[in-house]
Amino acid sequence: YVHDVAQVYRGGHPQTNLVLVKGRQGVEVVVMKSGDASTLDVVARTKELLPRIQKLVPPDVHISILNDASVFVKDAIKDVVREMVTAAVLTGLVVLLFLGSWRSTLIIATSIPLAILSAIICLLLSGQTINVMTLGGLALAVGILVDDATVMIENIDTHLEEGKELEPAIIDAANQIVVPTLVSTLCICIVWTPLFRLSGVAGWLFMPMAEAIVYAMLASFILSRTLVPTMAKYLLAGQVHPGLHSDEHLALPKGILGRFQNRFEHAFHKFRAAYGLFLERIVARRTRFVGVFLGFSVLSLGLFLVSGQDFFPEVKSGMMQMHMRTPLGMRIETTGRIVSLVDDRIEKILPGKVSGIINNCGLPEGPHNQAFIPTPSIGTQDCDLMISLNDEESPVWDYRKLLRKDLSEKFPGSTFTFQPADLTDKILNFGSPAPIDVQISGPELQSNYQYARLLVNKLREIPGAADVVIQQTMKTPTLFVQGNRTFGQATGMTEADIANNELMTLSGSQTVDPQYWLDPKTGITFPLNVYVSQDQLTHYNDLLTIPVDKGDGDPKGTDMQLLGSISTITPTGTPGQVSHYNSMPEIDVYVSTEGSDLGAVLKQVRRVVDETHKSLPQTAVVDVRGQAVTMHGAYMELVAGLIVSVVLIYMLIVINFQSWIDPFIIISALPGALAGIAWSLFLTQTRLSVPALTGAIMCMGTATANSILVVSFAKERFALHGNALVAAVEAGFGRIRPVIMTASAMVIGMVPMATSNSQNAPLGKAVIGGLILATVSTLLFVPCVYAIFHNRSHIRNSSPSDAGHENGQEAV
Structure with missing residues (x-):
């Protein structure tokens, strides 16, 4: 019998992998999903099976979930939905404040969910799913979805105040603005074309967002042409319009809201009158003002150079992932004892701030696929530590600095590096533990390794560079x-x-x-x-x-x-690990950042690589890869696409306005929008990133749309009396309400996103800053530019003071 010559028992291979959960050994089972599967569905079905599996194991074995990716997905979706609802409510309040009518506000508010629902249907038909990016696009579009409906209602009110009947007023208002609003909507859609040109991970992430916004905007325009006039016919019938008789203004509700709105209307009329007088003076000194404002805008663009560059902002997720490498060849049992001491030390360094630590040491024995598990572990001396914090708002950057310094001193011979803990950074790193990967490839492995060691010593001197290590080992x-x-x-x-x-x-x-x-x-x-x-x-x-x-x-x-x-x-x-790139052995030098932006560190890394190129073996090739390089490529694609979008917008306006000059006047508001974005990022200490650039795209589309309203009205007035100065002042005075209302609605709608802890916070900040200065540019700079270009034609003699005279008599 076999038991006569050997001990027969039910067991496993000699242990090369060790998992510790709160100091106790465990077995970790990683459940991966396929690319087209839903994270929420996979996690939900896995949880359904756990009670059945628990019945099959011994009573003293407890099965628990250590890491649940669906929690992050659900939290992200909840945050986006909350931002969307908050933005919709705030936007509705802004519209109510300006219009002073519950009926008008209800008409505009009704178009928001219908436009979002239409966009969702289009997303599903185009093969997209409801995820964080598509919901983020819809949340971003909420503030501007009211644009078309607001302009329509405001124009209807203007015609009603002129004494027209309701139905003719609706028809005349719709006919008057159909072309400008169509062009405005198309301009907003066109500015999103750069996101469709993005390649790689950036395109995969942001293309759904662009699709959601474009679908929502097109649906909003269609609703403003169909639903809004229909609802206006029934809901605005019999409504009191204060512009008809001065005493009717007093007939508004005497409640708190009514009195507040009356005071706001009174204050706004005074503000508009003051603005009209100020605009007259500005137009009279238009050349000087245009030069100063344009110079300010151009100089402000230099703030982008000092703001720093990141691909995506790091989010406080309440998690830290650290990698520990003990001396090479360490047995798994010894590594387990060391990591237990490290756990105790971490809890002493961060007292009361750590909720749990999961340790995964070594590599499992057997035919396990490690391709989709992002870990730098290569043997029993390595260990990954997932540190969960009690507070999601914990300053993980400060904690990492403390742990690096203290653990290196307390555990000499071991190295400690940090990896991204959130899912987005892991995706952007393509599974690498750091955003910058310097690869040295060539047939002479030992010579390449010596060059890598030289490179590491130089890279560690870069300010902001952290966790500079060589992945491969040569003396296992x-x-x-x-x-x-x-x-x-x-x-x-x-x-x-x-x-x-x-x-x-x-x-x-x-x-x-x-x-x-x-x-x-x-x-x-x-x-x-x-x-x-x-x-x-x-x-x-x-x-x-x-x-x-x-x-x-x-x-x-x-x-x-x-x-x-x-x-x-x-x-x-x-060598403990031999990696290949294009069939050649290669060495990876990983570089992370801490306290500095990714763009600045990447620039210095490339400088060091160029300086040490003379020491590179003749048969070797060195390349800088990773998230940082992808970021640089995405920036170039976005900038190039944005330039193409501006050209397309210009050509679209040329076709509709039948003019080469007016489209140029319209897009002259864009430098002011860019200056506002630069100041917003600079003052809030926010680095330039792909979300911030996305906000810039949104802001430029909105600025163009508002400029179209001003210039189209100026064109109508100029055709009426032929005086460019008067037309410029009348355009600003006549369109100040819809411009400020739509800009305010979008700015207020972006506040929840800008103040959130999500990765879209830079997007909201860019939109807010850009729109504030873009609105100033639209109401002051654009009329002056219009007056400069059209002042040569005079059909009749007039002066800017006459414009103020007309403005005082005309209720626009």
């Missing part, structure tokens, strides 16, 4: 067994015989001759592994006495030899 403790070929020929032993007997003794028979046993009761297949117990192989001499036979099946073992008699065993060091 190894025993090199060299067979005696002369003796082997005399005994008939081959290198294969020596290797198979070594593997059989050290790793088990599964590595040489796999055998399986099928349990007839359960139908489960068990691998049969025969190996020498580890307690019999604890010294160097135990290896020398490993028996080696020819493997010819002779049961007498007459050809049996000891390993030490037919080979030489030499301790040496070998």
